[in-house]
Amino acid sequence: MRVLFTTHPGSGHWHPLVPFAAALHAARHEVAFATTPIGCAAISALGFRCFPVGVDDTDEEARQRREELARLPGSEAAAWAWSNLFAGVWA
Known part of the structure; x- marks a missing residue:
């Protein structure tokens, strides 16, 4: 059998x-x-x-996303991450 694992590059996803x-x-x-x-x-x-x-993200793209997340309160940060990362960048 041949198996291909597709994954986000973060170690918490593939490890x-x-x-x-x-x-x-x-x-x-x-x-x-x-x-x-x-x-x-x-x-x-x-x-x-x-x-x-x-x-891969550039260092600048990753920095901008971290700054944006840091400005948002908890529930807004989670909503932003889902719509801008998981349904956006990584979709």
């Missing part, structure tokens, strides 16, 4: 998948990941094949 990927690999299945180039660097370092897809 929980590693035990599943390792178990599949140990069972002689072909395993790979697909994420942005920065994420691929970390995943490849663990010995998994990784296909770079999409684009």
Whole structure:
């Protein structure tokens, strides 16, 4: 069987998948990941094949998003993150 894990490049997103990927690999299945180039660097370092897809944030883009989130109160920050990150940048 061939298995492709697609994931956000943050380690909190792909790292929980590693035990599943390792178990599949140990069972002689072909395993790979697909994420942005920065994420691929970390995943490849663990010995998994990784296909770079999409684009990484620039430092400036990430800084601007952190500043925007810091200006908003809790519930507004959560709503902003869902609509601007998960339904926007990362969708």
